[in-house]
Amino acid sequence: MSDSKPEIAFVKPALPRAGALVLPLTEGTALVGLAAELDAATSGAITRGIEASGFTGRKGQSTTLFAPGGGIGRVLLLGLGKPDAQTPESVEAAGGTLWPGIASASDVLVAADTMPPAMAAHLAFGVALRGWRFDKYRTTEKPEDKPKADKVSIATSAVPAAKAAWVPLKAVAEGIFVTRELVSEPPNILTPVEMAERCKPLAKLGLEIEILGPKEMKKLGFGALLGVAQGSAVEPRMVVLRWNGARKKGGQPVCFVGKGVTFDTGGISIKPAAGMEDMKWDMAGAGCVVGLMAALAGRKARVDAVGLVGLVENMPSGNAQRPGDVVTSASGQTIEVINTDAEGRLVLADVLWYAQKQFAPKYIVDLATLTGAIIIALGHEHAGLFSNDDALSQKLLAAGTVTGEALWRMPLGEAYDKQIKSDIADMKNVGGRPGGSITAAQFIQRFIEDDIPWAHLDIAGTAWSTKDTALVPKGATAYGVRLLDRMVADHDEDA
Amino acid sequence: MSLGLPRLRLRFDPPKPGRTTVLPLAAAPPATPAAEAAGFAGQSGQAVRLSLPGFPDLVLAGAGAGQPLDWERAGGEAMALLLAEAMTPAAEPSPINLLRARPAVSRPLRRIALDLRALPAAAAMAVATGAALRAWQPPVHRREAPPKPPRLILHVAEEEAMAPAFIRMLAILRGVALARDLVTEPANLLTPKHFAARLRRLRRFGVGVEVFGRSALQAAGAGAILAVGRAAANPPRLVVLRWGDTTADPVVFIGKGMTFDTGGISIKPALHMEEMRADMAGAAAAAGAILTLALRNSPAAAVAVLALAENMPGADAWRPGDIIRTLSGRSVETIDTDAEGRMILADALAWAVREFTPAALVDLATLTGSIVTALGHHRAGLFGNDPPLLAMIAAAGELVGDSVWPMPIAAEHEEALKSDIADLRQCSSGSLQPDACHAAAFLRHFAEGIPWAHLDIAGVETREEASWQGPAGATGFGVRLLDALTAARFEAPDQTT
Numbered sequence: 001m002s003d004s005k006p007e008i009a010f011v012k013p014a015l016p017r018a019g020a021l022v023l024p025l026t027e028g029t030a031l032v033g034l035a036a037e038l039d040a041a042t043s044g045a046i047t048r049g050i051e052a053s054g055f056t057g058r059k060g061q062s063t064t065l066f067a068p069g070g071g072i073g074r075v076l077l078l079g080l081g082k083p084d085a086q087t088p089e090s091v092e093a094a095g096g097t098l099w100p101g102i103a104s105a106s107d108v109l110v111a112a113d114t115m116p117p118a119m120a121a122h123l124a125f126g127v128a129l130r131g132w133r134f135d136k137y138r139t140t141e142k143p144e145d146k147p148k149a150d151k152v153s154i155a156t157s158a159v160p161a162a163k164a165a166w167v168p169l170k171a172v173a174e175g176i177f178v179t180r181e182l183v184s185e186p187p188n189i190l191t192p193v194e195m196a197e198r199c200k201p202l203a204k205l206g207l208e209i210e211i212l213g214p215k216e217m218k219k220l221g222f223g224a225l226l227g228v229a230q231g232s233a234v235e236p237r238m239v240v241l242r243w244n245g246a247r248k249k250g251g252q253p254v255c256f257v258g259k260g261v262t263f264d265t266g267g268i269s270i271k272p273a274a275g276m277e278d279m280k281w282d283m284a285g286a287g288c289v290v291g292l293m294a295a296l297a298g299r300k301a302r303v304d305a306v307g308l309v310g311l312v313e314n315m316p317s318g319n320a321q322r323p324g325d326v327v328t329s330a331s332g333q334t335i336e337v338i339n340t341d342a343e344g345r346l347v348l349a350d351v352l353w354y355a356q357k358q359f360a361p362k363y364i365v366d367l368a369t370l371t372g373a374i375i376i377a378l379g380h381e382h383a384g385l386f387s388n389d390d391a392l393s394q395k396l397l398a399a400g401t402v403t404g405e406a407l408w409r410m411p412l413g414e415a416y417d418k419q420i421k422s423d424i425a426d427m428k429n430v431g432g433r434p435g436g437s438i439t440a441a442q443f444i445q446r447f448i449e450d451d452i453p454w455a456h457l458d459i460a461g462t463a464w465s466t467k468d469t470a471l472v473p474k475g476a477t478a479y480g481v482r483l484l485d486r487m488v489a490d491h492d493e494d495a
Numbered sequence: 496m497s498l499g500l501p502r503l504r505l506r507f508d509p510p511k512p513g514r515t516t517v518l519p520l521a522a523a524p525p526a527t528p529a530a531e532a533a534g535f536a537g538q539s540g541q542a543v544r545l546s547l548p549g550f551p552d553l554v555l556a557g558a559g560a561g562q563p564l565d566w567e568r569a570g571g572e573a574m575a576l577l578l579a580e581a582m583t584p585a586a587e588p589s590p591i592n593l594l595r596a597r598p599a600v601s602r603p604l605r606r607i608a609l610d611l612r613a614l615p616a617a618a619a620m621a622v623a624t625g626a627a628l629r630a631w632q633p634p635v636h637r638r639e640a641p642p643k644p645p646r647l648i649l650h651v652a653e654e655e656a657m658a659p660a661f662i663r664m665l666a667i668l669r670g671v672a673l674a675r676d677l678v679t680e681p682a683n684l685l686t687p688k689h690f691a692a693r694l695r696r697l698r699r700f701g702v703g704v705e706v707f708g709r710s711a712l713q714a715a716g717a718g719a720i721l722a723v724g725r726a727a728a729n730p731p732r733l734v735v736l737r738w739g740d741t742t743a744d745p746v747v748f749i750g751k752g753m754t755f756d757t758g759g760i761s762i763k764p765a766l767h768m769e770e771m772r773a774d775m776a777g778a779a780a781a782a783g784a785i786l787t788l789a790l791r792n793s794p795a796a797a798v799a800v801l802a803l804a805e806n807m808p809g810a811d812a813w814r815p816g817d818i819i820r821t822l823s824g825r826s827v828e829t830i831d832t833d834a835e836g837r838m839i840l841a842d843a844l845a846w847a848v849r850e851f852t853p854a855a856l857v858d859l860a861t862l863t864g865s866i867v868t869a870l871g872h873h874r875a876g877l878f879g880n881d882p883p884l885l886a887m888i889a890a891a892g893e894l895v896g897d898s899v900w901p902m903p904i905a906a907e908h909e910e911a912l913k914s915d916i917a918d919l920r921q922c923s924s925g926s927l928q929p930d931a932c933h934a935a936a937f938l939r940h941f942a943e944g945i946p947w948a949h950l951d952i953a954g955v956e957t958r959e960e961a962s963w964q965g966p967a968g969a970t971g972f973g974v975r976l977l978d979a980l981t982a983a984r985f986e987a988p989d990q991t992t
Contacts, residue, residue, distance in 0.1 A: 372927055377869030379929035381905040411900050415873040434954060435871025 003181055006131040006152045008124045008170070010162045011109070013155040015041060017071040019107025020149075022098050024115070024123065026083040027057035034111035034155060042069035050077065057081070059090070062101050076101045088122040089402060091115070095126020096470040103131070103147040110154045117158040121165035124154050128173045129471040134184040168299035172485055175295025176478040178202070182287040183463065183476035187263035187280040192229075192311035195262060195283065196237035199290055199309075205297035208242040220354060224329040224346040225310050227337065231267055231320025232313035238351060241293040241307040245300055247494045253304040254492050255361035256293070256484060257351050259344040259368035260286025260311040267314045267340030268322055281476065282344070284463035285367035286311060288480035295485050302494040306359050310351040314343045326425045330354060331447055334425040342429045344370045345440055349447045356449055362492070363392050363453040366444065367480050368460075373436030374410075375461040382408035383462045383479065386441035389453035395487050396455055404471070405483035407457065410438060417442045498672035499632040501644035503623065505661050507653045510608035514648075515552040515577065518610045519569040519622045521561040530555055539565045540963070542572040544580075558618075564896050566618045570609070570625025571963030577604060577645075578630065606646045616656035620664040623649050627668050628965050633679040663791050667978060670787030671971035677779035678956060678969035682755030682772045686729035687803035690754055690775065694734050694782055694801070700789040703737035717846070718820040719827065719838040720802050726759065726809025731839075733846060734778075736785045736799040743796035746985045747853040748785070748977055749843045751836045751860035752778030752803035759806045759832030760814055773969065774836070776956035777859035778803060780973030787978045795985040796854075800847045802839035806832070818917050822846060823941055828917040830924055836862045837921065837934045844941035854985065855884055856947040858938065859973045865930035866902075867954035874900040875955050875972065878935035881946035884984075888948050891979035896964070897972050899950060908936040950976075 013034050023035045023046070031039050031046065039046040045068040049055075053063040059081030066074050078098050080086060102108045110127070112120035133147065156162040182195060190198075196211045203209050214235050217226060222238075229236035242253075260283040265271060271279070281287075286309035293307040321327075325337045330350040337346070348366055355364060374384040383400075385407040387393040393409055400407040416438045419431030427446060431439030441456050448454045462479040465472055472478075510516045522538055525531035533543040539559030547553055554576055556569035609626060611619035630644040651657050677685065677693065685693075691706045698704050709730045712721055717733065724731030739745070753774035757763060763771070778801040785799045813819070817829045819838065822845035827838065840858055847853055866876040875892075877899040879885045885901060892899040911933050914920040919940065922933055931951050938949050955972045958965065965971075 373868045375927045376865050376929060377931070378903065379905060379907050379932055381907045382903055406905075408903050411870070411874060413873065416871060419871070434867050435873070436868055438871060 003177060004133045004135045004147065004150070005128060005177065006149050008128055008166065009151060009153045010120070010156055010159045010166065011153045012159060013111065013113035013157060015070070016107065016109050018073065019109065020074045020076065020102050020105035021072055022076045022078055022102060022108065022110040024078045024080050024094060024110065024112065025057045026080045026086070029057065029083055033113040038068070038070065038072070038075070045069050046075065049075070053077070055079070060097060062097060064101055074105060086115070086119065088119065089404065091119050091122045092126035093470040095123040096130035099127055099130040102149050102152070104149070106148045108149045108152045110152060113155050113157050117156050117161035118165040120154050120156040120162045121169055124152070124166060125169040125173060126471060127152050129176060130473060132177055132180060133473065134181065134475065171298030172295045172482065174298055175291040175485070176481050178294045179287045179291030179478035179481050180476040182290060183281050183284050183478070185280070187313070190262055190283070191234040192237045192260070192262050192313055193234055195260060195286070195311050196239050199239045199241060202241065202290070202294050202297070205294060206243065207293055207297045210240040212238040221328065221330045222350040223327040224335055225312060225350040227321045227325065227327040228267070228314055228343040228346050229312040231317040232315040234313050236310070236312040239309050239311065241290065243293055243297045243301070243303070243305045245296065245302050246304040247302055251304055252362035253306045253359055254488060255355050255359055255364040256289045256305070256307045257348065257355055257364060257366040258286035258289035258307070258309040259283070259348055259366070259370065260309045261344060261347065262311060262313050264314045264341070264343065265316060267343065268316050268320050269339045269341040270316055271341060278464065281464050282369050283311065284369050284459060284476070284479070287476070288367050288459070288478060291478055291481045292484050295481055296488065301488060303488055303492045305488065306355070306361065308351050308355050310347040312347055314340070329447065333427065333446065336422040336425040336428040338428045339430045342440070344368050345429060345443045348444055352444065352447050356452055361452065363389070364448070365396070365455045365457065365484065367457045369463050370458045371437040371440050371460055373433070374458040377410070377437060378408050378461060380461045380465070382406045384437055384458035385409045385455060386412055386438070386458070387455040388412070388445065388448065389455070392453040392455050395491050396483070399483050399487040399490065403482040403486050405462070405479050410441070412438065412441055412445065498669060498676050499634060499644070500668055500672045501627055501630045502646045503627060503649060503665065504646070505649050505651060505657065507651060509612070510610050510648070510650050512549060513551055514606060514608045515604060516550060516608040516610050517554045517556060517570070517573040517626065519556045519558050519566060519573070519614070521558045539568055540572060542569070542576045544576055561618070563617060563621045563894070566614070566621035567625035567896070568963050570622035571629040574626040574629035575961070575963055577607060603642060604645045606648060608648045608650055611649055611651045614652070616654055616660040619649065619651050619657070620660045623647060624664055624668065625963065628671060629963060631672055631675060631965055633966065633968050634676055666787045666790035667975055669790055670783040670974045670978065673786050674776070674779040674783030674971040674974050675965070675969035677782070678773050678776045680772070682805070685754050685775070687724070687732040687752070687754055687805060688729060690752060690778070690803050691732045691734050694736065697736060697782070697786055697789070700786060701738070702785055702789050703741070705735045707733040715822060716820070717822040717842040719822065719842040720804055722813040722817065722819045723806055723835040723838050724804035726812035727805035727807040729754070729805050731802070731804035733843065734801040734803060735850070736782060736801070738785050738788050739793065739796040741796070744852045744854040745796040745798040746855050746857065746981060747847045747851060748781035748797065748799040749840060749847060749856060749858035750778030750781035750799060750801040751775065751840055751858070751862065752801050753836060753839070754803060754805050756806045756833070756835065757808060759835065760808050760812050761831045761833040762808055763833060770957070773956050774861050775803065776861050776952060776969070776972070780859050780952070780971065780977065783971060783974035784977035784981070787974060788981060793981060793986060795981045797981060797985070798847070798851055800843045802843040804839055806835045822849070825919055825940065826917040827919050827921050828914040830921050834922040834934070836860050837937050840938055841941045844938065848943050848945065853945050855881070856942050856945055857888070857950070857977065857980070858948070859950045859952055861953040861956050862934050862951045863931040863953055865928065866951040869902070869931060870900055870954065872954045872958070874898045876900060876902045876931050876951035877948065878902050878904055878951070879948035880939055880942060880944070881948070884946045884948050887984050888976065888980055891983055892976045895975035895979050897976035902932060902935070904932060904936045904939060908932040912937055
């Protein structure tokens with residue numbers, strides 16, 4: 001196991017005699033169910049604790065009462081907010097918020113007996129997402145520093161209904177963990193070859209996996225991608241993951257494409273040393289696509305979907321691509337490489353072209369940690385959305401709002417496209433500092449056929465988090481998996 | 496007050512035979528064999544100069560689909576072509592030399608006829624606007640004065656709407672020209688004091704002008720403007736321009752007017768620092784808009800509050816780490832003295848909130864490099880707290896060609912302004928900061944909940960190369976947007992906010 005995460009179980013409500021009990025409470029509501037039982041069993045200790053701590057049930061509030069009686073080690077009071085403002089997403093956030101308060105406890109029971117069983121499943125989803133931990137390379141950590149809550153039981157009045165609601169959520173969580181693990185892995189371990197290997201076991205979910213190496217890509221004319229890869233000792237790969245879940249056969253698949261630069265030194269246009277270690281997550285777009293495909297297959301989504309990832313390592317070497325090189329992409333368009341550190345768009349150019357030619361998709365969404373400029377534009381809360389299609393953009397923006405994986409639309413236009421004109425080739429791969437993320441998107445758009453709805457998500461600011469958030473421990477966020485899973489669920493699945 | 500604009504005249508007769516004539520045409524198959532030979536089909540952006548019998552010097556300019564900006568572009572492209580070789584042909588061309596003839600040139604081009612007789616008033620004035628703004632000349636400081644721009648004679652149809660449209664256009668042209676003129680002036684000739692003196696001249700157009708100097712700013716407690724301007728030998732000014740009914744709740748334009756920005760103690764690199772003479776483009780645009788409203792006798796009540804200062808390093812300069820008490824009463828922890836624009840705007844906003852009951856606040860500022868990285872040179876960043884106001888501004892911008900793009904103020908941006916020691920941090924330090932968003936989050940505090948929009952116009956206040964919209968240099972961005980916004984939202988008798 002390379003990661004640790006709490007096992008989730010659904011159980012009938014019964015007051016435990018030991019361990020930790022979580023009481024999720026809405027604002028201004030009397031204690032009922034297990035909470036009321038415990039209050040009675042402890043002669044009002046819970047009521048007194050609520051009064052003494054000033055706990056009101058406000059959203060995000062949490063208070064721990066230790067040894068309230070009845071053998072229970074601790075009670076965590078968890079604020080859910082107003083009773084009429086409970087949504088699956090708000091309950092998920094509450095589930096994430098409770099994790100730090102119970103991580104050090106064993107035998108954890110969450111009293112979700114007062115909420116509908118489906119909500120109990122969403123609460124579990126939040127616990128699972130926040131409780132995940134990348135542990136593979138910790139060998140000397142003291143046992144007392146490790147989380148002990150390896151199993152979290154959710155008490156619900158309707159166990160089968162909660163379990164049924166949990167099945168698809170668990171599949172999405174597993175997909176997110178696939179992404180987080182890939183993104184967290186260090187670059188000496190997760191090379192393009194290794195990342196392709198890690199896709200293979202996903203076949204057991206029902207995904208068709210196809211892996212292309214340099215020979216096949218050369219035959220397909222992937223001059224842009226291969227140019228990036230040529231400086232590395234590790235071969236590039238392209239992985240195609242197909243999920244055929246639609247009941248109606250023969251429809252157009254939805255298509256997702258990810259940038260997978262397993263490490264980006266910048267190549268000959270080498271990056272400054274400070275912070276370069278972050279470039280292990282320059283494959284987060286590809287990581288998201290792989291996790292998303294695992295999620296769709298895992299929950300047996302009724303959709304035909306295809307995910308493609310271009311996997312390369314960008315290294316300086318005696319055989320590396322140079323600034324000034326001209327490469328010919330699979331589309332036939334030529335590219336003057338001005339800056340070898342603008343390599344993501346070169347990888348995407350060939351993979352996107354192949355995706356359109358091979359699969360004639362209904363729409364295509366690409367994800368890439370593409371530009372520093374998007375961080376200077378928007379920061380870390382919103383990813384940049386660039387699209388040739390208003391309807392697709394609206395769907396993405398809506399899914400982003402619901403899942404909390406927010407997007408902000410950015411402009412495209414002819415005036416920006418002019419910035420990537422080359423004197424010697426069809427285009428150059430950088431357009432200067434002004435509008436840097438926009439010109440990158442313009443570059444990609446040149447490889448998109450006019451009639452294909454396309455969106456490009458620049459996730460450079462959102463793929464990695466330097467602090468814990470409700471659902472995401474510090475590190476790989478798996479940004480995009482929930483967003484795109486949600487969009488597919490809302491718009492693309494058969495009835 | 497020519498402000499570098501060509502002189503314009505309205506006429507209802509046909510162009511004089513033989514005069515250099517511009518004929519704008521919407522997209523259509525070529526009208527004449529000559530046009531066909533020149534490949535002219537009226538696409539937007541297309542302009543050709545021909546010699547035909549009876550028309551020795553004719554410019555055909557394409558207006559494509561015939562949208563207002565297409566007509567404007569036709570005028571601009573035609574003018575660009577004529578300015579490239581601003582001479583008139585000597586005589587009728589010989590039949591041999593019919594096409595694209597460049598007959599022996601004789602004299603500089605003094606008059607250009609715009610043949611607009613086939614166009615309705617709006618389209619006709621759009622062509623003239625494009626031509627006039629392209630022909631605009633920046634104020635230059637050479638020993639020999641350059642020739643004046645050629646006169647434009649507008650030959651139009653006899654239509655009732657024509658004369659009012661002409662007056663309105665002149666008002667807009669002069670507002671834009673004022674802004675361009677001010678932006679072009681170098682910082683030694685346009686200090687805060689000179690800027691204020693230039694603005695006093697607006698009184699003759701019925702604009703109320705009040706100028707507040709250092710002692711008035713001290714008395715008011717405008718600590719931010721005073722800190723930013725402290726080290727400069729040219730002290731700061733705050734100028735209030737008023738147009739219209741002084742009892743009504745006005746729309747208030749706020750302008751950043753750094754007449755020069757060295758960055759102060761957080762000094763800028765030397766390369767391209769000269770461009771910082773344009774760091775007062777927000778104030779220039781606000782002043783230009785007020786002039787336009789006055790010249791076209793707008794029924795709106797409008798105010799401009801302009802913060803004018805020079806940011807210099809000096810022995811008594813404001814320092815990173817300094818805590819500044821702003822006019823609003825909020826304390827601000829200085830992180831970077833080159834983030835001075837948001838400081839002077841904070842006081843200007845507070846002034847507007849204190850002195851008026853604004854129906855809306857719209858500030859314009861060449862505020863951040865971040866917005867240039869985000870949106871480049873083709874769109875300004877639009878931030879604010881009032882979605883209907885923002886939608887109106889975006890629409891007004893599209894209408895007149897001052898394009899903007901909505902940008903977010905997110906929770907993380909507000910979070911970045913938390914200070915350990917003051918009410919607000921001025922900005923965030925470190926690389927890869929969304930500074931444009933941080934600046935907007937900062938300014939939002941000073942709008943005090945009043946409908947407010949902030950236009951970060953860094954990157955669009957000047958253009959590097961001449962285009963159909965004007966010569967290289969100052970663009971006057973924002974004047975037309977504010978005018979169109981005022982017309983759309985603040986002139987109706989039942990205006991709501």
